[in-house]
Amino acid sequence: AQKFIEHACNCQGGSCSCTDASCGCPVYVGFHFYAYDCQPESFGGYTALDSRLKAVAAIMEKYPFVKGAIVNEVGMLNCAPESLNPICVPNSGKYPASATSDHSCPSNDQLPNGMASFIDKIFDYVINAKTSDGREVVKGFSWFNQDQDGGTYNLRLFNDDGSINKAGEAYMAACARWRR
Secondary structure, three states: OHHHHHHHOOEEOOEEOOOOHHHOOOOEEEEEEEEEOOOOOOOOHHHHHHHHHHHHHHHHHHOOOOOEEEEEEEEEEOOOOOOOOOOOOOOOOOOOHHHOOOOOOOOOOOOOOOHHHHHHHHHHHHHHOEOOOOOEOEEEEEEOOOEOHHHEOEOOOEOOOOOEOHHHHHHHHHHHHHOO
16 A cells, blocks of 8 residues: 555655545545454464554555545455455355354354454544554454355344344444444
């Protein structure tokens, strides 16, 4: 993202001739984030998110016109990680969605409250991501909110009857903590 910004914003020596969208310069860094197989610690999901947020913070510090990150698709993939299988084959991991009645992450040692635990923890990273001068890194965050679409678990925040499920409750509580 930094190299793209430097090219699009005509940056040389830390100075840019273009610093807004009117001349084609992006002011946000967008990315998707997914962890794998209901094991965000074992397979480095949390570490990957933290690394990406720190990289955006570094870009914001080098180029203050960059306003932050828009994490526009977040969830959990229902497959073994790319390090074990380069193609996400649904239900290929230790915790297949097909093995649970709601097709979501079961409670396990890394997610004691299933998907709700994952949501709580990733929002900790979102809320705590700041530049060295205190600017918040994350400006937008969107949960994928689909049921087994694109190799995911059931990421919906509502039950079939429209009631809010445990993941939805965790998402609302996390958003309230973030207070965006």
